[in-house]
Amino acid sequence: xxxxxxxxxxxxxxxxxxxxxxxxxxxxxxxxxxxxxxxxxxxxxxxxxxxxxxxxxxxxxxxxxxxxxxxxxxxxxxxxxxxxxxxxxxxxxxxxxxxxxxxxxxxxxxxxxxxxxxxxxxxxxxxxxxxxxxxxxxxxxxxxxxxxxxxxxxxxxxxxxxxxxxxxxxxxxxxxxxxxxxxxxxxxxxxxxxxxxxxxxxxxxxxxxxxxxxxxxxxxxxxxxxxxxxxxxxxxxxxxxxxxxxxxxxxxxxxxxxxxxxxxxxxxxxxxxxxxxxxxxxxxxxxxxxxxxxxxxxxxxxxxxxxxxxxxxxxxxxxxxxxxxxxxxxxxxxxxxxxxxxxxxxxxxxxxxxxxxxxxxxxxxxxxxxxxxxxxxxxxxxxxxxxxxxxxxxxxxxxxxxxxxxxx
Numbered sequence: 346x347x348x349x350x351x352x353x354x355x356x357x358x359x360x361x362x363x364x365x366x367x368x369x370x371x372x373x374x375x376x377x378x379x380x381x382x383x384x385x386x387x388x389x390x391x392x393x394x395x396x397x398x399x400x401x402x403x404x405x406x407x408x409x410x411x412x413x414x415x416x417x418x419x420x421x422x423x424x425x426x427x428x429x430x431x432x433x434x435x436x437x438x439x440x441x442x443x444x445x446x447x448x449x450x451x452x453x454x455x456x457x458x459x460x461x462x463x464x465x466x467x468x469x470x471x472x473x474x475x476x477x478x479x480x481x482x483x484x485x486x487x488x489x490x491x492x493x494x495x496x497x498x499x500x501x502x503x504x505x506x507x508x509x510x511x512x513x514x515x516x517x518x519x520x521x522x523x524x525x526x527x528x529x530x531x532x533x534x535x536x537x538x539x540x541x542x543x544x545x546x547x548x549x550x551x552x553x554x555x556x557x558x559x560x561x562x563x564x565x566x567x568x569x570x571x572x573x574x575x576x577x578x579x580x581x582x583x584x585x586x587x588x589x590x591x592x593x594x595x596x597x598x599x600x601x602x603x604x605x606x607x608x609x610x611x612x613x614x615x616x617x618x619x620x621x622x623x624x625x626x627x628x629x630x631x632x633x634x635x636x637x638x639x640x641x642x643x644x645x646x647x648x649x650x651x652x653x654x655x656x657x658x659x660x661x662x663x664x665x666x667x668x669x670x671x672x673x674x675x676x677x678x679x680x681x682x683x684x685x686x687x688x689x690x691x692x693x694x695x696x697x698x699x700x701x702x703x704x705x706x707x708x709x710x711x712x713x714x715x716x717x718x719x720x721x722x723x724x725x726x727x728x729x730x731x732x733x734x735x736x737x738x739x740x741x742x743x744x745x746x747x748x749x750x751x752x753x
Contacts, residue, residue: 346697347373347375347376348377348698348701349373349445350380350445351369351379352380352520352524354382354383355404356394356400356559357395357562357583358400358403359559359578360556360557361447362407363580364556365445365540366408368445368540372540373443375442376694377410377694377697377698378408378410379410379412379413379435379438380404382413382689385729385732388420388422388424389661390662390663392599392600393732394566394597394599395590395598396732397414398750402690405750406582407582410694411688411691411692411698412690412750413686413687415430415683416430416687417668417724418430418673419431421664421668422675424519424520424523425526428520428526429680432524432533433682433683434708437683439705440701440702441535443535443536443537445539446524446538446539447517447521447539447540448518448542449511449515449542451539451540451542453539456521456539460523462492463488463492469499470492476491483652483654483655483658486514489514490510492509493509524537562578567601572591596736596737598736600642600660601641603642603663604645607642607663607666607667617669617671618671621666622676622679623658628651628659631649631654632663642663649663668728669731675724678721678724683721684708684709684719685708685709685710686706687725688711690752691752692752693753713748714726726745
């Protein structure tokens with residue numbers, strides 16, 4: 346059986362995701378799709394609009410055969426650790442032949458070439474990077490500028506240099522590079538494939554006729570109770586699922602709802618933010634000042650952002666603060682390979698894949714929680730409990746009470 350892995354969030358599932366699944370199947374000629382999916386909090390530092398089991402169901406209704414949860418310690422981290430956890434998980438399953446991801450450039454050879462440089466970090470590149478960081482640029486921008494300088498001096502490959510900065514500053518390209526870097530470091534047999542992203546930009550908050558972004562869909566759902574217009578942008582079965590949730594007063598969850606908890610925690614334990622791994626250079630003082638002078642989450646982000654600290658990084662810091670990640674050794678945990686595979690759902694084909702995984706995996710497979718927990722898993726359980734503060738339709742003990750979704 347040929348199996349392709351994809352790394353997803355589905356926040357929520359839309360037509361672009363369906364396109365990705367179909368293209369992944371056709372490009373790799375696979376028999377099954379395994380999705381590694383963020384749980385109740387996603388990589389941009391947001392609570393998922395609907396819980397992880399509902400999103401797993403969306404995936405299984407639309408061509409995914411097996412859904413595995415990406416642990417929280419990776420899912421709310423930077424691209425490097427998000428990719429590291431995802432790729433190590435897929436690699437350790439022992440059955441994945443390819444991964445397929447979307448990218449703005451759509452050129453796997455260029456991404457592999459750049460990822461090799463970023464993975465090996467030659468001395469000249471390190472020097473250029475240090476120089477750019479000293480200029481006060483954010484790490485992504487400094488890396489882009491350093492790589493451009495390095496390639497102009499050292500590259501034997503024909504590259505369009507004007508595109509390098511664009512490649513390194515586009516969300517899906519960045520993740521794709523990190524996936525490739527991790528595959529190189531692991532000396533993995535998994536072969537990467539990419540498809541060119543089409544439709545709305547990842548961060549776009551306006552609808553696109555071809556494929557609208559999850560951001561635009563979330564923005565609309567946050568401002569409108571009637572979701573009929575979404576039939577143009579999401580599969581019909583997802584629309585019906587969301588409509589049913591809406592009619593049953595399911596609470597769609599948005600980042601604004603973290604704000605009062607963050608502000609309350611600031612009044613009691615503000616110094617704990619300095620223990621988060623992504624906080625440095627006094628950014629906490631800027632965040633503290635913003636907390637005292639803002640009235641909602643978006644204002645807090647915009648007042649905290651700096652030249653060096655991007656919108657997304659601030660978002661993640663605040664989400665980590667909300668989650669209380671300072672109480673875990675996340676610096677160590679997120680650098681380690683993913684230590685288990687937590688199954689969120691599967692169909693009949695996925696059941697066969699799951700059987701093969703159990704025979705070949707180098708990590709334990711959980712369809713229900715074990716009695717003895719490890720820190721990474723304890724953090725996942727904690728994440729669901731915290732998510733239940735925002736989404737009252739989810740029990741704090743949902744990880745113990747909810748079985749994997751099975752679609753026959």
